[in-house]
Amino acid sequence: MPNQQNKIFLSPPHMGEWELPFLQEAFESNWIAPLGEHVDSFEQEMAAYLGVRGALALSSGTAAIHLALRLLGVGQGDVVFCSSLTFVASVNPILYQGASVVLIDSEPDTWNMSPVALERALHEATLMERLPKAVIVVHLYGQSARMEEIKMLCDRYQVPIVEDAAESLGANRHGKASGTIGEFGALSFNGNKMITTSGGGMLVSDDVEALKKARYWATQARDLARHYQHSEIGYNYRLSNLLAAVGRGQLRVLDDRIRARRSVFERYEQALSGEPGIRFMPEAEGGFSSRWLTALTIDEERSGFSVLRLLEELDNERIEARPVWKPMHLQPLFAGCVYYPHQPEESVSDRLFANGVCLPSGSSLTEEEQQRVISCIQRLLQRRGEG
Numbered sequence: 318m319p320n321q322q323n324k325i326f327l328s329p330p331h332m333g334e335w336e337l338p339f340l341q342e343a344f345e346s347n348w349i350a351p352l353g354e355h356v357d358s359f360e361q362e363m364a365a366y367l368g369v370r371g372a373l374a375l376s377s378g379t380a381a382i383h384l385a386l387r388l389l390g391v392g393q394g395d396v397v398f399c400s401s402l403t404f405v406a407s408v409n410p411i412l413y414q415g416a417s418v419v420l421i422d423s424e425p426d427t428w429n430m431s432p433v434a435l436e437r438a439l440h441e442a443t444l445m446e447r448l449p450k451a452v453i454v455v456h457l458y459g460q461s462a463r464m465e466e467i468k469m470l471c472d473r474y475q476v477p478i479v480e481d482a483a484e485s486l487g488a489n490r491h492g493k494a495s496g497t498i499g500e501f502g503a504l505s506f507n508g509n510k511m512i513t514t515s516g517g518g519m520l521v522s523d524d525v526e527a528l529k530k531a532r533y534w535a536t537q538a539r540d541l542a543r544h545y546q547h548s549e550i551g552y553n554y555r556l557s558n559l560l561a562a563v564g565r566g567q568l569r570v571l572d573d574r575i576r577a578r579r580s581v582f583e584r585y586e587q588a589l590s591g592e593p594g595i596r597f598m599p600e601a602e603g604g605f606s607s608r609w610l611t612a613l614t615i616d617e618e619r620s621g622f623s624v625l626r627l628l629e630e631l632d633n634e635r636i637e638a639r640p641v642w643k644p645m646h647l648q649p650l651f652a653g654c655v656y657y658p659h660q661p662e663e664s665v666s667d668r669l670f671a672n673g674v675c676l677p678s679g680s681s682l683t684e685e686e687q688q689r690v691i692s693c694i695q696r697l698l699q700r701r702g703e704g
């Protein structure tokens with residue numbers, strides 16, 4: 318019987334030494350909420366880490382994307398492009414603003430937005446005189462999209478970029494941090510991300526004036542007046558001082574966490590990359606991936622087992638794994654949206670969804686735990702050999 322105690326999680330929180338002391342400090346000063354010194358420091362420290370001029374700590378990554386779209390003037394009647402292979406949180410803020418969604422496929426080398434599909438979409442949008450108000454580029458599983466090509470295209474059509482870097486904190490392209498290449502970047506500190514505050518997010522940008530505006534919207538758009546006065550719609554989107562204290566502690570160990578996750582990936586790759594039908598998510602040239610999650614595809618014809626079968630087998634062993642994101646163009650919520658596949662006859666994200674799986678990848682995963690995952694996969698491969 319599998320032991321109930323030894324469950325292996327996909328990507329559990331991993332605290333360091335500094336979170337509690339920072340929290341203690343917040344308690345002792347009774348600066349529990351809402352804002353405070355830790356919020357300011359967390360913003361400054363993150364901006365310095367990423368090499369960007371400003372940061373705004375928020376209650377979630379979704380809030381960061383929402384504010385970025387509003388800063389770019391996205392509203393009713395506008396169009397916004399977004400990567401199709403992603404978590405729904407990348408796309409929902411487009412709907413919050415009442416705009417229309419156009420979905421762009423992935424490309425094989427990064428699994429992220431296909432510049433080829435993006436170019437077709439931008440070209441057709443020009444012909445229809447419906448250029449997007451923004452392009453949301455998602456960086457999946459710790460890897461940055463091909464930002465050089467995407468930025469060149471967006472510059473040519475003068476369309477601003479919002480980077481959804483919720484999964485890619487610590488990644489870069491040619492040394493430039495993920496989330497700092499477009500006009501705005503959104504980070505997430507949700508429980509399963511590279512670092513966590515239990516829940517939280519950040520909007521980062523070189524445009525400090527824009528961040529000032531977003532700060533105002535995020536605190537109920539309170540005007541400069543003694544009484545409570547409001548002239549615009551606002552939100553309650555700020556991060557609490559307690560959670561920022563946790564975030565500061567987590568930021569101190571971020572580089573360790575990246576190293577640990579990359580080691581997890583390397584061990585999986587060493588053990589399994591020679592096996593038939595198994596292909597790991599590539600690390601594209603010019604990029605450095607944080608390997609937030611180890612993702613791979615399984616060719617059932619060659620491996621002898623399907624993703625579903627693997628998920629079942631792992632579940633029986635109390636190992637948490639997940640299929641790759643179900644693309645947004647396959648979701649009932651976005652059924653009516655226009656979709657641009659990588660090639661007219663080839664949708665990369667459909668294939669990745671059909672064959673892709675994410676293995677336990679936490680920075681606290683031990684080698685023994687990881688061996689349990691690897692052995693489980695090896696057993697499935699062996700059964701194939703036995704016919």
Ligand SMILES: *Cc1c(COP(=O)(O)O)cnc(C)c1O
Pocket residue numbers: 376377378379380403404406407455481483484504505506507517518
């Ligand atoms: C986690 C995640 C988000 C949302 O972040 P929250 O902090 O949970 O709101 C957005 N996009 C992607 C790709 C994510 O994985």
